Amino acid sequence: MIETSTSNTHNNKVRIITKVLTSAIKLWLRTQLTQVSHLDVQIKANDRQLLSGCIPGVSISATHAVYKGLHITEIELYAEKIQVNVSSILRGQPLQLLEIVPVVGKLRVEERDLNHSLSSPLLLTAVNDLLIILLPQSGLNSKSITWRKITLDNQLLILHGIIISDRQETFFNIHLYLKLLNGQELQLTQVEIKSNEEVILEGYTPDIINLGTDVDIKEISLIPGQLICYGRINMNP
Numbered sequence: 001m002i003e004t005s006t007s008n009t010h011n012n013k014v015r016i017i018t019k020v021l022t023s024a025i026k027l028w029l030r031t032q033l034t035q036v037s038h039l040d041v042q043i044k045a046n047d048r049q050l051l052s053g054c055i056p057g058v059s060i061s062a063t064h065a066v067y068k069g070l071h072i073t074e075i076e077l078y079a080e081k082i083q084v085n086v087s088s089i090l091r092g093q094p095l096q097l098l099e100i101v102p103v104v105g106k107l108r109v110e111e112r113d114l115n116h117s118l119s120s121p122l123l124l125t126a127v128n129d130l131l132i133i134l135l136p137q138s139g140l141n142s143k144s145i146t147w148r149k150i151t152l153d154n155q156l157l158i159l160h161g162i163i164i165s166d167r168q169e170t171f172f173n174i175h176l177y178l179k180l181l182n183g184q185e186l187q188l189t190q191v192e193i194k195s196n197e198e199v200i201l202e203g204y205t206p207d208i209i210n211l212g213t214d215v216d217i218k219e220i221s222l223i224p225g226q227l228i229c230y231g232r233i234n235m236n237p
Contacts, residue, residue: 017050018043021086024095025058031094037064053086053098060105064113069120071113073226077105079235097237107229111152114227118147127159130209131174134191134201140172155179155222170195183216183231185209 025041043050044057060077083098117123127147135145144163151158159174172195179189186209193201211217217231 028095035066055082074108
């Protein structure tokens with residue numbers, strides 16, 4: 001009877017730790033997001049690992065999440081070898097990562113959510129950095145552009161913009177064909193800029209977009225209405 005009681009006490013303690021850690025991870029994720037419709041966290045670890053603060057794996061899924069103005073339709077992640085401050089968490093303190101965590105998974109963004117992200121500084125900076133060389137060649141000035149919408153097609157990204165100057169509106173579209181070179185680099189294989197149905201820039205461009213060493217993209221697909229990406233990213237403490 002004593003052994004059974006001890007075993008039950010230990011199991012109850014582990015269940016409590018699992019519940020507390022799950023809640024702490026959810027809370028930490030919610031502090032990174034300004035909005036999320038559904039969030040699910042599953043911890044995969046044995047008793048000893050939980051008590052030591054080492055978590056071999058955590059599965060995370062979320063829908064309609066917003067991160068720094070970026071609207072993400074669906075995301076499924078799996079994080080491995082997570083070191084967290086478990087003793088501090090059990091005392092009610094926030095979760096902290098103690099080491100870099102490699103996270104692999106799938107990201108899906110529908111065209112509607114991508115367009116809801118047009119006011120995001122992250123997206124606007126990425127777009128402007130992408131076009132910093134192309135726009136001067138076409139005679140367009142990125143500082144005077146208002147982006148109206150983005151269209152997704154087969155490996156094609158179409159940016160719809162407008163320039164207002166001297167009370168005159170100029171509408172234009174930028175067609176960008178993307179190719180994944182390797183885990184850290186994307187290439188613009190073809191560019192076409194049209195203004196009022198007139199082609200003002202067209203041709204092949206060798207421009208390469210470097211995503212950084214913390215990223216390892218395995219696949220990125222642009223299909224009508226959505227973007228899908230598989231890969232890994234490092235989460236830094």
